[in-house]
Amino acid sequence: MSFACLDCRKSFKREFLLSMGCPKQMSCPDCGSPAYNFGRHFKAPKKTDIKQWKKVRFLFEHGFWFQRIYDKANRYQIIEYPKTMEGAREFVEAYKEYAIK
Numbered sequence: 001m002s003f004a005c006l007d008c009r010k011s012f013k014r015e016f017l018l019s020m021g022c023p024k025q026m027s028c029p030d031c032g033s034p035a036y037n038f039g040r041h042f043k044a045p046k047k048t049d050i051k052q053w054k055k056v057r058f059l060f061e062h063g064f065w066f067q068r069i070y071d072k073a074n075r076y077q078i079i080e081y082p083k084t085m086e087g088a089r090e091f092v093e094a095y096k097e098y099a100i101k
Contacts, residue, residue: 002042006060007033009053011044038066055085062092063099 004011005028012029016022028035038060045052059066059081070076082091092099 001040002038002044002066003028003035004038004042004044004056005031005033005035006053006057007031009045009047009050010035011042036060036065039068041068042066051085055082055088058085058088059092062096063101064092064095065100067098067100069095069098 001016001022002011002013003026008028008031010028010030012035014026022037025034025036027033045056047053064081066081069079071079079095082088
């Protein structure tokens with residue numbers, strides 16, 4: 001599973017047995033802040049790409065932990081996550097029913 005620290009912009013992977021459960025967060029090995037479990041499909045931006053990390057934080061704060069979302073109206077195709085902050089704002093509004101509460 002991919003974990004990401006939104007404070008120091010570090011991403012790292014940890015292996016877990018799903019049958020034994022997987023934590024939603026753990027401590028960042030670099031700074032000690034919370035690092036959140038964004039699942040196995042999360043692709044972290046470069047540490048220096050501040051705009052993309054702001055987008056990641058925005059999505060996270062609105063309940064999107066990079067879980068897969070399926071479009072019911074379009075034969076359950078996977079909905080891609082947005083590439084820009086503007087797209088993220090539209091995404092959050094359009095798919096708010098899928099947000100993790």
